[in-house]
Amino acid sequence: MANFNTHLGVAAVGSGMLATLCLQVGFVDAKDAILLASMGVLGGILPDIDLHYSHPSRILFSILGIVVTFLWIFAAENHLSILELWCAGLGIYMIVRYPFWALFQKLTVHRGSIHSIATALLSALIVTVASYHIFGKPDFISWLTGTFVFLGFILHLLLDEIYSVDFMGHRLKRSFGTALKLIDSKEHISSAVIIISIFIAWFLTPDINQFLDTLTSAETYRVILQRL
Helix, strand or coil, X not given: CCCHHHHHHHHHHHHHHHHHHHHHCCCCCHHHHHHHHHHHHHHHHHHHHHCCCHHHHHHHXXXXXHHHHHHHHHHHCCCCCHHHHXXXXXXXXXXXXXXXHHHHHHHCCCCCCCCCHHHHHHHHHHHHHHHHHCCCCCHHHHHXXXXXXXXXXXXXXXXXXXXXXXXXXXXXXXXXXXXXXXXXXXCXXXXXXXXXXXXXHHHHCCCCHHHXXXXXXXXXXXHHHHHC
């Protein structure tokens, strides 16, 4: 499978290019473009949060903790004092970095149910719901944010599958097929939890009509081609 640096680099380049496109065609402002790029990078490393190698696993949860902390700080900046923001932000980081990390170490298996398209969808829906209900973003921006997480996640899975092919030896490595799968058929309980969570998260998502209308509009792609 691809290493951490590869996943991080490819996710950063891909999400950065797509966020730039969204900025240039007027979908988002500069602040939200940075948010989208960050979410794409986050999605690009999320599938490896179940790594059981101590050092890279801690790096991943440190990054995740920093992202969650700053998202919360930006959302609450006008409601709390500077000291309160610092204290609450530190508390959020510590919770993500230590209890969440320990929980994932205990409950997950690498390349198990986390490494699946279903989890990519669940991650996107959770981010969409959080963006709308917790951080107060408009429904269109919320769906766009979730989409960036989904695309980053899928890009990670695709890279792992590509690295499972030995092109020079014309053979498939044993890891082939373990990354890009719809759901993990071996992990029945965790897969069932993911599927149930998808349905619950879907009912909490904001209105999707504007997002779909923009995505399927011929005018959208005319503007994109013009800007290109």
